[in-house]
Amino acid sequence: MQNESRxxxxxxxxxxxxxxxxxxxxxxxxxxxxxxxxxxRLQANKDVPKGAIVxxxxxxxxxxxxxxxxxxxxxxxxxxxxxxxxxxxxxxAIEVDTGKGIIFPPKLPDSYAVWMGRLLGLEEFRDRYxxxxxxxxxxxxxxxxxxxxxxxxxxxxxxxxxxxYSREAAFxxxxxxxxxxxxxxxxxxxxxxxxxxxIEVMKSIKPGMYEYQLESxxxxxxxxxxxxxxxxxxxxxxxxxxxxILHYGHAGAxxxxxxxxxxxxxxxxxxxxxLISHVHSQPMESVSWVDMHLLADxxxxxxxxxxxxxxxxxxxxxxxRLGAVFMPHGLGHFLGIDTHDVGGYPxxxxxxxxxxLRSLRTVRTLENRMVLTIEPGIYFIDVDDIAxxxxxxxxxxxxxxTVEEIEAIMEExxxxxxxxxxxxxxx
Amino acid sequence: MQNESRxxxxxxxxxxxxxxxxxxxxxxxxxxxxxxxxxxRLQANKDVPKGAIVxxxxxxxxxxxxxxxxxxxxxxxxxxxxxxxxxxxxxxAIEVDTGKGIIFPPKLPDSYAVWMGRLLGLEEFRDRYxxxxxxxxxxxxxxxxxxxxxxxxxxxxxxxxxxxYSREAAFxxxxxxxxxxxxxxxxxxxxxxxxxxxIEVMKSIKPGMYEYQLESxxxxxxxxxxxxxxxxxxxxxxxxxxxxILHYGHAGAxxxxxxxxxxxxxxxxxxxxxLISHVHSQPMESVSWVDMHLLADxxxxxxxxxxxxxxxxxxxxxxxRLGAVFMPHGLGHFLGIDTHDVGGYPxxxxxxxxxxLRSLRTVRTLENRMVLTIEPGIYFIDVDDIAxxxxxxxxxxxxxxTVEEIEAIMEExxxxxxxxxxxxxxx
Ligand SMILES: [Mn+2]
Ligand SMILES: [Mn+2]
Numbered sequence: 141m142q143n144e145s146r147x148x149x150x151x152x153x154x155x156x157x158x159x160x161x162x163x164x165x166x167x168x169x170x171x172x173x174x175x176x177x178x179x180x181r182l183q184a185n186k187d188v189p190k191g192a193i194v195x196x197x198x199x200x201x202x203x204x205x206x207x208x209x210x211x212x213x214x215x216x217x218x219x220x221x222x223x224x225x226x227x228x229x230x231x232x233a234i235e236v237d238t239g240k241g242i243i244f245p246p247k248l249p250d251s252y253a254v255w256m257g258r259l260l261g262l263e264e265f266r267d268r269y270x271x272x273x274x275x276x277x278x279x280x281x282x283x284x285x286x287x288x289x290x291x292x293x294x295x296x297x298x299x300x301x302x303x304x305y306s307r308e309a310a311f312x313x314x315x316x317x318x319x320x321x322x323x324x325x326x327x328x329x330x331x332x333x334x335x336x337x338x339i340e341v342m343k344s345i346k347p348g349m350y351e352y353q354l355e356s357x358x359x360x361x362x363x364x365x366x367x368x369x370x371x372x373x374x375x376x377x378x379x380x381x382x383x384x385i386l387h388y389g390h391a392g393a394x395x396x397x398x399x400x401x402x403x404x405x406x407x408x409x410x411x412x413x414x415l416i417s418h419v420h421s422q423p424m425e426s427v428s429w430v431d432m433h434l435l436a437d438x439x440x441x442x443x444x445x446x447x448x449x450x451x452x453x454x455x456x457x458x459x460x461r462l463g464a465v466f467m468p469h470g471l472g473h474f475l476g477i478d479t480h481d482v483g484g485y486p487x488x489x490x491x492x493x494x495x496x497l498r499s500l501r502t503v504r505t506l507e508n509r510m511v512l513t514i515e516p517g518i519y520f521i522d523v524d525d526i527a528x529x530x531x532x533x534x535x536x537x538x539x540x541x542t543v544e545e546i547e548a549i550m551e552e553x554x555x556x557x558x559x560x561x562x563x564x565x566x567x
Numbered sequence: 568m569q570n571e572s573r574x575x576x577x578x579x580x581x582x583x584x585x586x587x588x589x590x591x592x593x594x595x596x597x598x599x600x601x602x603x604x605x606x607x608r609l610q611a612n613k614d615v616p617k618g619a620i621v622x623x624x625x626x627x628x629x630x631x632x633x634x635x636x637x638x639x640x641x642x643x644x645x646x647x648x649x650x651x652x653x654x655x656x657x658x659x660a661i662e663v664d665t666g667k668g669i670i671f672p673p674k675l676p677d678s679y680a681v682w683m684g685r686l687l688g689l690e691e692f693r694d695r696y697x698x699x700x701x702x703x704x705x706x707x708x709x710x711x712x713x714x715x716x717x718x719x720x721x722x723x724x725x726x727x728x729x730x731x732y733s734r735e736a737a738f739x740x741x742x743x744x745x746x747x748x749x750x751x752x753x754x755x756x757x758x759x760x761x762x763x764x765x766i767e768v769m770k771s772i773k774p775g776m777y778e779y780q781l782e783s784x785x786x787x788x789x790x791x792x793x794x795x796x797x798x799x800x801x802x803x804x805x806x807x808x809x810x811x812i813l814h815y816g817h818a819g820a821x822x823x824x825x826x827x828x829x830x831x832x833x834x835x836x837x838x839x840x841x842l843i844s845h846v847h848s849q850p851m852e853s854v855s856w857v858d859m860h861l862l863a864d865x866x867x868x869x870x871x872x873x874x875x876x877x878x879x880x881x882x883x884x885x886x887x888r889l890g891a892v893f894m895p896h897g898l899g900h901f902l903g904i905d906t907h908d909v910g911g912y913p914x915x916x917x918x919x920x921x922x923x924l925r926s927l928r929t930v931r932t933l934e935n936r937m938v939l940t941i942e943p944g945i946y947f948i949d950v951d952d953i954a955x956x957x958x959x960x961x962x963x964x965x966x967x968x969t970v971e972e973i974e975a976i977m978e979e980x981x982x983x984x985x986x987x988x989x990x991x992x993x994x
Contacts, residue, residue: 159823160990162988162989163989205626206643207905208907209799209906209907211801212818213817214631217632226819226821227819254812254813254896255812255814256812256814257809257812257815257819257820260819350586350794352796353790355790356786356790357787357791359783359787359790360784363780363783364784364989365989366989367777367779369779369821372636374637374638385681385682385684386681386682387683388683390637390639390640391639391640392653392654392684392687393683394639394653394796478634478636479636480634480635561589562589562590562791563587
């Protein structure tokens with residue numbers, strides 16, 4: 141057992157995130173490179189003096205309401221972007237001139253080992269997360285004083301004794317909008333696994349199942365097969381006309397309906413597919429996202445007119461923003477560590493106060509290495525995730541979209557041994 | 568589709584929590600009866616004047632760190648006990664004299680229907696949760712003024728304009744310690760499903776799987792088969808010597824090890840089983856939980872002495888609290904809506920400042936309708952959940968414990984078609 145303990149420790153000391161060889165290993169180099177990018181931008185910023193240090197606070201451990209239950213921790217996104225630390229209650233610092241990365245783990249009482257397992261030492265933490273230095277969080281003030289920075293650049297105010305160094309600043313070098321190759325690899329992997337999870341649901345779905353059973357299947361696939369412990373957002377498993385509720389699945393409507401008719405849902409989503417294809421065929425880079433939204437509106441209105449559901453002049457419909465009746469949300473949003481990723485409205489960008497357009501989560505012009513969702517919707521929504529490339533776009537999502545593809549997948553599912561359902565079992 | 572919409576609405580208007588006929592339906596009567604119990608205790612309390620009203624605040628909706636991600640909502644436990652409301656941002660009131668239950672749902676803007684589905688009206692909320700009256704949360708001050716209570720009994724301070732009524736009070740009538748028949752039924756059901764989930768893991772486990780894959784299987788079983796969306800606590804899936812880490816599975820040790828040897832774990836847990844059996848054979852009611860803990864200590868030390876692992880006089884070992892070296896945690900704790908349920912230390916009960924004993928989550932004398940865990944441990948822990956009855960105890964947990972039972976379950980698992988593992992698939 142000592143041997144196993146060492147194996148575990150060695151595993152944790154590996155400077156990477158890993159859930160077995162069958163999953164994607166995320167090297168700590170990904171985060172190191174993010175820190176490097178940040179430093180380069182700050183070095184190029186003439187408002188940032190020599191000797192500056194970036195100081196970030198990681199997510200804190202939390203308990204549910206007033207109980208002692210600790211939900212599974214998920215790191216705060218900026219901190220994750222810069223350090224890839226999985227655990228709560230860390231601080232992190234980056235020396236802008238040298239690019240040196242420093243983490244400050246919390247020093248837990250020795251007795252915690254009984255509850256949490258062997259506690260890592262500073263050198264182990266340093267190696268585990270691939271940074272240059274590690275100090276205990278309780279020593280942060282002393283360490284920073286010794287480093288004597290000209291300025292502290294922070295995203296959050298830190299409660300220090302001295303106000304001398306501290307400056308509250310929203311600096312634009314820390315950015316998740318432009319993805320590196322390593323980050324794109326992570327996004328490809330999570331799209332692959334979650335696409336497979338959707339296919340698993342397509343194979344398993346049949347009338348008489350409950351929506352939440354499909355949620356359970358999807359989450360199980362992603363974790364069991366892909367090592368993905370936390371979903372980015374609550375599963376939206378609406379069947380029938382629940383498919384038209386944008387954030388279905390929340391506490392007030394918790395995917396609790398019985399699935400009545402599988403085909404009703406698929407057929408409706410085929411309309412959306414056609415629109416997605418149209419949007420995909422457009423050149424992307426240097427195009428304004430607002431124009432993309434308007435294009436989607438126009439294509440949808442044309443389709444609705446063809447079907448005889450709306451009548452009249454398309455230009456007139458566009459003028460009165462009729463499209464917003466059918467697509468009240470934005471065409472899509474940045475995607476990354478968060479589902480609705482940051483950076484949609486940097487300083488100088490403003491929301492457009494018109495129906496539909498005011499819901500856009502970004503109005504920026506598309507550039508290489510941006511990653512977005514495309515989710516045009518008339519009542520039902522289909523979503524694709526894409527990465528903007530120099531010569532077009534890369535489709536990250538890989539789920540079947542055509543009637544034929546979906547039929548083939550469902551037929552494959554029907555040939556499998558039937559899944560035991562509690563509702564079919566004798567009580 | 569309109570038909571389906573009505574079906575859904577009707578379903579939500581049913582005064583019960585339900586996830587299909589194959590799961591346990593929890594009637595709103597359960598919560599109504601809790602409110603009745605609370606009123607009876609308050610009516611009998613001479614410090615509570617006529618015309619008092621209990622006012623409670625439900626859990627608030629939250630977002631993760633500074634992002635807009637809303638984790639799945641889980642109700643605050645006191646509020647759940649009194650109202651069974653599944654959704655965030657409610658208030659609730661109870662008229663002590665009449666027992667009348669009143670809820671105050673948040674009034675959401677009409678436009679939210681696009682994201683959340685059709686919004687319920689006040690009468691629908693009233694019927695959905697089986698209370699006597701419903702008003703919008705924004706009208707709470709007006710409604711309470713009209714009711715003109717002599718006193719407001721609160722668990723939390725409410726930020727009202729008038730301090731005249733408000734009194735901050737931790738009243739002891741609200742209690743989850745003594746379970747009603749309806750509550751015991753819920754606890755039996757959740758024990759049944761999670762026991763079956765453990766059996767599913769026993770059938771599936773084999774060397775080469777990862778601990779988190781077993782976590783995923785367990786959670787999937789509980790949700791898919793039993794409709795249990797949220798686990799009470801983070802899965803502790805420690806294999807090998809991780810089985811000795813009490814809260815293994817947390818962010819710093821996220822069930823990420825490969826399972827090496829299945830038998831090592833089972834065998835160690837057999838020792839604990841023997842101790843549990845011994846504890847079970849004791850009469851329970853009117854026994855102090857401290858004495859139960861000491862008894863477990865003694866039984867464990869005797870077993871260790873028999874095995875030649877400790878030497879000397881058992882009474883001497885007890886005097887120096889040697890047992891705490893092997894069982895540093897308490898023998899068990901109250902169980903209910905929370906894993907570590909409330910009520911362990913009511914006013915007048917104090918922690919005992921001695922090794923092992925200071926970790927006890929209650930020092931109370933056992934009474935009928937208390938529900939507790941029994942989890943004696945020497946390095947490895949096995950847990951049983953029990954309800955104290957008038958003539959002994961009811962074992963709620965139903966998992967195999969003997970070598971023969973476990974072998975039979977595992978053999979059954981080996982006869983099933985092999986589960987496809989990503990680690991076995993060709994890349
Ligand atoms: Mn979206
Ligand atoms: Mn416990």
